[in-house]
Each structure stands twice: as structure tokens, then as C-alpha cells.
Amino acid sequence: MGIDMDMHPNAPVLLDDGRPAGPRVRFDGVAVDLGGASVLRDIDLDLAERRIGVLGLNGSGKSTLGRLVNGLVAPTRGRVTVDGLDTVADGRAVRRKVGFVFQAPENQIVLPIVGEDVALGLKTLGASRKDAAAGARRALERFGLGDLVDRSSHSLSGGQRQLVALAAVLVMEPALVVFDEPTTQLDLRNRNAVARAIDAMDAAALVITHDLDLVAGYDRCLVLEAGRVAFDGAPAEAVRFYRERAA
Ligand SMILES: Nc1ncnc2c1ncn2[C@@H]1O[C@H](COP(=O)(O)OP(=O)(O)OP(=O)(O)O)[C@@H](O)[C@H]1O
Ligand SMILES: [Mg+2]
Structure with missing residues (x-):
């Protein structure tokens, strides 16, 4: 992909098409x-x-x-x-x-209700209770997990748990x-x-x-x-x- 690293050691790296690459x-x-x-x-x-x-x-x-x-x-x-x-x-x-x-x-899943767990990160970042709940619902819906929002975290299957953990990270x-x-x-x-x-x-x-x-x-x-x-x-x-x- 031809990333050019020969610049300032902490400078952001751009892809060939000018998009920023990942963090350095x-x-x-x-x-x-x-x-x-x-x-x-x-x-x-x-x-x-x-x-x-x-x-x-x-x-x-x-x-x-x-x-x-x-x-x-x-x-x-x-x-x-x-x-x-x-x-x-x-x-x-x-x-x-x-x-x-x-x-x-x-x-990784610390709160007993799935939606609350996903909302936790947003609250940590300063979101209100209402905004955090809405953000959590959107994040779960993105993975087709919208109907899990009120479920007990302990009741999830392994696959659902992995996707909920990912949603909880991506929401931040x-x-x-x-x-x-x-x-x-x-x-x-x-x-x-x-x-x-x-x-x-x-x-x-x-x-x-x-x-x-x-x-x-x-x-x-x-x-x-x-x-x-x-x-x-x-x-x-x-x-x-x-x-x-x-x-
Ligand atoms: N806190 C610790 N104290 C002592 N040894 C540790 C500690 N954490 C990891 N190790 C040792 O460091 C080595 C590397 O561990 P690490 O968990 O990074 O390997 P890994 O490549 O992720 O392995 P796996 O594929 O099994 O997950 C192992 O020998 C492990 O026993
Ligand atoms: Mg390992």
C-alpha cells in the first residue's frame, strides 16, 4: 500500500489516495x-x-x-x-x-443490562444519561443487535457477547x-x-x-x-x- 514513513516520527501517515491511515x-x-x-x-x-x-x-x-x-x-x-x-x-x-x-x-461486559453496558463508555466521555442510552441503542442496531438492548448481559451467547463488546468499544x-x-x-x-x-x-x-x-x-x-x-x-x-x- 506504499505508506511513506520517512517523515517526522510522529507525523500522521497518509495513504496513497490521501486518506489518513490509522494512528501511528x-x-x-x-x-x-x-x-x-x-x-x-x-x-x-x-x-x-x-x-x-x-x-x-x-x-x-x-x-x-x-x-x-x-x-x-x-x-x-x-x-x-x-x-x-x-x-x-x-x-x-x-x-x-x-x-x-x-x-x-x-x-469486558460489566453491567447487568446490555444497553447500560454499551452506554457506560459514552457516560464516561461525558454524555448525558439520555444521549448515552440513545447512542448505545444505535451502536447495537448497527450490528443487528437492537433487540438485545434490554437483555441481561449474562444471557448472551458467546457470539452475541463478542459483538456487544465490540459495540461497547466502537461507541467511544x-x-x-x-x-x-x-x-x-x-x-x-x-x-x-x-x-x-x-x-x-x-x-x-x-x-x-x-x-x-x-x-x-x-x-x-x-x-x-x-x-x-x-x-x-x-x-x-x-x-x-x-x-x-x-x-
Ligand atoms: N503477568 C505475567 N507474569 C508472568 N508471565 C507472564 C505474565 N503475563 C504473560 N506471561 C508470559 O508471557 C508469555 C507471553 O504471554 P502472552 O499472553 O503475551 O502470549 P500470547 O502470544 O498472547 O499467547 P496465547 O496465544 O496463548 O494467547 C507467556 O509465556 C506467558 O506465560
Ligand atoms: Mg494471548
Whole structure:
């Protein structure tokens, strides 16, 4: 897609057609040690593509990489910035730009009624009760989930839960959404619904997945191996690389 990164290190990146790309996420000499173990090391990345995949074996550091982007994990060494904002020092501002959809959405849905849960983010951003409720209803309707607005969050199926979690993040209009295994545990229909929802987002997406079909057509794909970026390029080659290494 020919993104030109040879400019000011935090300048917005434009696509060939002049549209702004995703927010600029930079990892500079990043390492993460957790519980005395080295989980990530030597990470230097300059990301601005709208659809980025992250592949890698269990334990290779994918979730940790995703969490660094919105400051859920702090680097032990080095620095992560989003549009020049430090994910640790400017954590609050970064989390306004970067939404996160967790691997287990039951950990993400906190309020007992679906509509209230989706409205929560809007209230946090200062919306009135009425505006937040209306915004939540619109966000759910966008995913064909309008009839769930008054349902108990606990009564949702796994697929509905994943889509509600996505609606709750998108309602805050993030510039980038990090997804940690968004299609794991979903049947084919819900997997396809989530894949389409990601494709249709205005926001940029960084998608951590074991679902290799999901990243086809993405702009860039990373493969992590034992805490390092072992491949960085087009999705087809990334999948080939990953298959060979995993064999
Ligand atoms: N808080 C922690 N304390 C100690 N070790 C941790 C901690 N969090 C993660 N790790 C270790 O760091 C490594 C990478 O974990 P991470 O969750 O980033 O991997 P992953 O690629 O997302 O794996 P999976 O595909 O299984 O989700 C693993 O070995 C994990 O056990
Ligand atoms: Mg993980």
C-alpha cells in the first residue's frame, strides 16, 4: 500500500489516495519482563496501516504486544507511543484513542443490562444519561443487535457477547481498536459476523488471532516468535512463514 514513513516520527501517515491511515503506533527498543521472564524483546515497529494482523504460537507474546498499545502493560525497557503520546505517561489520552476488545468478552461486559453496558463508555466521555442510552441503542442496531438492548448481559451467547463488546468499544469512536483473538470460540456464522464488523469499522484495527483466514486482505501482518517479531510483511507471506515455523 506504499505508506511513506520517512517523515517526522510522529507525523500522521497518509495513504496513497490521501486518506489518513490509522494512528501511528511506534515501539522503540521495547522489552517486557514479567514475573522474572523475558516476554518481549527488541521490538522496534512503526505501524500506521488500517488493518494489521498479529500471528504467533501460544505464549509468543501477542497479547502482551497488544496490551502495550493502550498502556495495559508498561514496557520494562523502551517506549511505546500512539500519535506521539506515551502509553504510560499519557495513558488516559491513549486509551481514548485506542479501544481494546478482550479475548474473553465476559471480562469486558460489566453491567447487568446490555444497553447500560454499551452506554457506560459514552457516560464516561461525558454524555448525558439520555444521549448515552440513545447512542448505545444505535451502536447495537448497527450490528443487528437492537433487540438485545434490554437483555441481561449474562444471557448472551458467546457470539452475541463478542459483538456487544465490540459495540461497547466502537461507541467511544476510538481511532484504533486492538482485538485479542476476537473469533476464538465462535461458530462460523458469528465468526463471519465479527470478521465483517472488523472490516466495516472506520477505526484502524490491530487483530491478534489464530484464525489465519481473518488476516487475508489485511495491509500488514506480524508473526511473533518467543517474544520477538520474526516476520513483518504481507499477510499471505506471513501465513506461509507461520505455517512453516509451526510445522
Ligand atoms: N503477568 C505475567 N507474569 C508472568 N508471565 C507472564 C505474565 N503475563 C504473560 N506471561 C508470559 O508471557 C508469555 C507471553 O504471554 P502472552 O499472553 O503475551 O502470549 P500470547 O502470544 O498472547 O499467547 P496465547 O496465544 O496463548 O494467547 C507467556 O509465556 C506467558 O506465560
Ligand atoms: Mg494471548
